[in-house]
Amino acid sequence: MSDRNVSLHVPGRDVLPAYVRALEAGWSPNTMRNVAPEQLAAIAADPDLFVEGLNQRGGTIRLHDGSEVARLPDMIRWIIAIDQPERPFVGSINLRWQEDEAGRPVTELPSHVLGHVGYTILPNHAGNGYASAALAAAVTEARAIGLPFIKITCDADNVASQRIIEKNGGRFVEGFVAPFYGPEERLMYRIDLQS
Secondary structure: OEEOOEEEEOOOOOOHHHHHHHHHOOOOOOOOOOOHHHHHHHHHHOHHHHHHHHHOOOOEEEOOOOOEEEOOOEEEEEEEEOOOOOOOEEEEEEEEOEEOOOOOEEOOOOOOOOOOEEEEEOHHHOOOOHHHHHHHHHHHHHHHHOOOEEEEEEEOOOHHHHHHHHHOOOEEEEEEEOHHHOOOEEEEEEEEOOO
């Protein structure tokens, strides 16, 4: 799937070397905790198993406090810049949701999940519109899944992320503190997906 200047790729061995270089440079696909060391170890142990784990459903994930919880249905995509000749890896985005007993998507999220979408761009590629384009593509995917809206959060001082969310139809809902993640204020936005 592509949107303007990015293409979203299912994690695979073709992009894995660039992903590893980003991890080695200190980037983390998780904005709540640095998972680079554990991901590098997992890739070194078995790269195919690592990639398979990103693309599978079910299982558990480790939270920033070390606890493990059931993994929600999700879509992890690696962001590739298609507006540059070398088509570099520039970040990742994920979309997560819950399902009811019949397997239909529902908008409620567990308390440890701050929003339906999370994304992060490598610092040297920030400011080029990649996050905005990736979020637009994820919004399209959320609509196709059948979600009526998505919630997305950002830190209160992250003006760039606020602009990205608003550019993609985000409407400010509230400021809040999630004690599980610390005392920092966060902002909640909602993007309606119904026509």
